[in-house]
Structures are given as structure tokens and as C-alpha cells.
Amino acid sequence: MDIMLREFGRYVEDAHRTKLFARAIAEQVRPGDVVLDLGTGFGLLALLAARQGAARVYAVEQEPRYLELAHALARDNRLDDRIHWLPGNSSTVALPEQVDVVISETLGQFALEEFTVEYLFDARARFLKPGGRMIPERLALFLTPVELSGPRQRLGERYGESWADISGFDLRRLRQAVLENEVLPYQVHTFGDGDRTLGHPVEAASFVLGQARSSRFLRAVTCKVDQPGTLDGFLGTFEARLSASAVLSTRPEEHLTHWRQVVFPVLPPRSVEEGTPLAVELGFHGGAGWSYLVQP
Numbered sequence: 001m002d003i004m005l006r007e008f009g010r011y012v013e014d015a016h017r018t019k020l021f022a023r024a025i026a027e028q029v030r031p032g033d034v035v036l037d038l039g040t041g042f043g044l045l046a047l048l049a050a051r052q053g054a055a056r057v058y059a060v061e062q063e064p065r066y067l068e069l070a071h072a073l074a075r076d077n078r079l080d081d082r083i084h085w086l087p088g089n090s091s092t093v094a095l096p097e098q099v100d101v102v103i104s105e106t107l108g109q110f111a112l113e114e115f116t117v118e119y120l121f122d123a124r125a126r127f128l129k130p131g132g133r134m135i136p137e138r139l140a141l142f143l144t145p146v147e148l149s150g151p152r153q154r155l156g157e158r159y160g161e162s163w164a165d166i167s168g169f170d171l172r173r174l175r176q177a178v179l180e181n182e183v184l185p186y187q188v189h190t191f192g193d194g195d196r197t198l199g200h201p202v203e204a205a206s207f208v209l210g211q212a213r214s215s216r217f218l219r220a221v222t223c224k225v226d227q228p229g230t231l232d233g234f235l236g237t238f239e240a241r242l243s244a245s246a247v248l249s250t251r252p253e254e255h256l257t258h259w260r261q262v263v264f265p266v267l268p269p270r271s272v273e274e275g276t277p278l279a280v281e282l283g284f285h286g287g288a289g290w291s292y293l294v295q296p
């Protein structure tokens with residue numbers, strides 16, 4: 001089974017995602033523009049740019065097997081005469097000309113995992129005309145303290161409930177350290193009925209795409225409790241500004257997307273009072289993944 005092809009099904013069904021990219025493309029792509037779609041997949045954003053009147057679209061995809069499908073879809077929709085399909089990673093391809101607009105939807109589960117920051121920095125430097133436009137323009141990550149109704153038990157069950165007696169040794173401290181140092185220390189979660197935010201979202205990192213060179217960061221964030229409750233973790237959401245009027249947000253109060261939300265668990269859950277400051281250190285370390293530490 002091709003897992004990525006299954007992912008494509010989720011992207012197509014995420015109509016909100018497509019609508020926002022279509023709106024940003026309508027705002028940013030002018031008739032006659034030359035466009036780069038970085039990480040075109042099955043070509044949806046390239047099709048949108050071509051339909052918007054782009055003279056040429058360079059559609060780059062590192063998994064060449066998707067390009068055959070993308071090309072056939074463009075033919076089905078009578079837009080293939082303006083799209084040039086280029087196999088390869090964007091950092092290694094060459095384009096025959098500079099472009100007016102760089103478009104990319106290479107946003108990972110918590111935005112950064114597909115290295116969109118690094119690839120868009122490279123694309124802007126090598127391919128974008130001076131004064132050219134980028135979609136997205138800016139990316140920001142947020143943490144919100146939350147109480148969860150359902151999965152509290154499940155979050156605690158990772159690696160077994162207790163390491164209090166492992167061959168007669170008390171290894172609970174090791175379990176805590178292992179959990180806090182996971183490469184992927186979060187769980188994908190759909191914030192829903194019975195879940196509550198205990199405070200406001202606090203920005204943990206932000207990047208101007210094309211200008212920021214690296215997605216790596218390590219940042220101490222302090223969230224404040226506005227509502228007393230049980231702290232089960234920190235909800236991770238991101239916001240991608242695609243254009244002036246198209247902002248993709250994974251916050252629970254916004255339209256649900258296929259990214260849903262992520263939760264960085266607090267183990268064991270703890271009671272928190274109104275006004276309590278909660279200090280979290282969050283980091284992204286490229287291939288080494290995420291680090292996350294909640295101060296006691």
C-alpha cells in the first residue's frame with residue numbers, strides 16, 4: 001500500500017485546506033505569472049495556479065511516481081500545456097527561469113516536520129524574482145494548556161502505566177525522562193466535546209518563510225492558567241498565513257482540518273489553579289525531532 005497516496009485522499013477531502021489555498025492563489029497569482037509549486041504531490045496547487053492564469057507552472061515533486069498521476073490529472077482538466085513536471089527534491093532541481101510566486105503546501109503534522117522553512121528559504125534565494133510572492137508567507141506555532149475528557153488514560157498508558165516495579169527496580173523517573181525526550185513527544189488529537197482550554201494560546205515559534213533559514217528553535221514559553229482544572233497537556237496548533245485574507249489555523253475554534261491538533265502530554269495530569277504560570281520548554285531540532293519539557 002502507498003501510504004502517501006492514502007494521505008492524498010485526506011488532502012482532497014480537507015475542503016477547507018483547498019479553499020484557503022485557492023483563495024491565496026487567486027490573490028497572489030496574476031495572469032501571465034510564472035509559478036513554482038514546491039512539493040506538488042498529485043498537482044492540485046499547480047492546477048489551481050494554472051487555472052488562475054499562470055503562464056507557466058513548475059511543479060516539483062521528490063517522489064517521481066506521483067508525477068505520472070499529476071500529469072494525467074492535468075490532462076483530464078485540460079491544463080497540462082502550462083505545467084512543467086520536475087522530478088526531484090527542490091534543493092537539487094534547477095529551473096530555466098525565475099518565478100513570480102512560490103507556492104508550497106509541505107506542512108507537517110505540527111507544521112515543521114517536512115522542513116518547509118528550509119526548503120522555502122532555498123527556493124526564495126534561488127528561484128524567486130525580487131519582489132516575488134510566497135504562499136505561505138508566515139508560520140507560527142502555539143501552545144495552549146488543556147484538560148482533556150477522553151484520552152487522559154491513553155496518554156498515560158504509553159510505555160505502560162507504571163515503571164514502579166521493573167524487575168524490582170523503581171524506574172518511574174526514567175519513564176518520565178523517556179516520555180519527555182521522545183522524538184515525537186506529542187499525540188495527534190482532535191479537540192472535541194468535553195475537552196477544555198485552561199488558558200490562552202501562547203506563541204512558541206514563528207517564521208517568515210523565505211527569510212528564516214532554519215526551523216530549529218528551543219524556546220521557554222510561559223502559559224497562564226485562566227480556568228482552574230486538570231492539566232493533561234499542551235495543545236499544539238499552528239497558523240499559516242497564506243495571503244492577506246487566507247489564514248490556515250488548526251485552532252479548535254476554527255474549521256477542523258486533516259492536521260487536527262497535537263497534544264504534548266503532562267504526566268501525570270495535575271490540578272492547576274487560576275493564575276498559575278506554566279513553564280514549558282519546546283524545541284525543534286531538525287532530524288532529531290522535538291524536545292519538550294514541562295517545569296515541575
Ligand SMILES: C[S@@+](CC[C@H](N)C(=O)[O-])C[C@H]1O[C@@H](n2cnc3c(N)ncnc32)[C@H](O)[C@@H]1O
Pocket residue numbers: 011038039040041042043044045060061062063066088089090091104105106107114119
Ligand atoms: C503534504 S504533501 C502536499 C501535496 C500538494 N502540495 C498538495 O497540497 O496537495 C507534500 C508533498 O511534497 C513533497 N515534498 C516535500 N518536500 C519536498 C521538496 N523539498 N522537494 C520536492 N518535493 C517535496 C512530498 O513528497 C509530498 O508529495
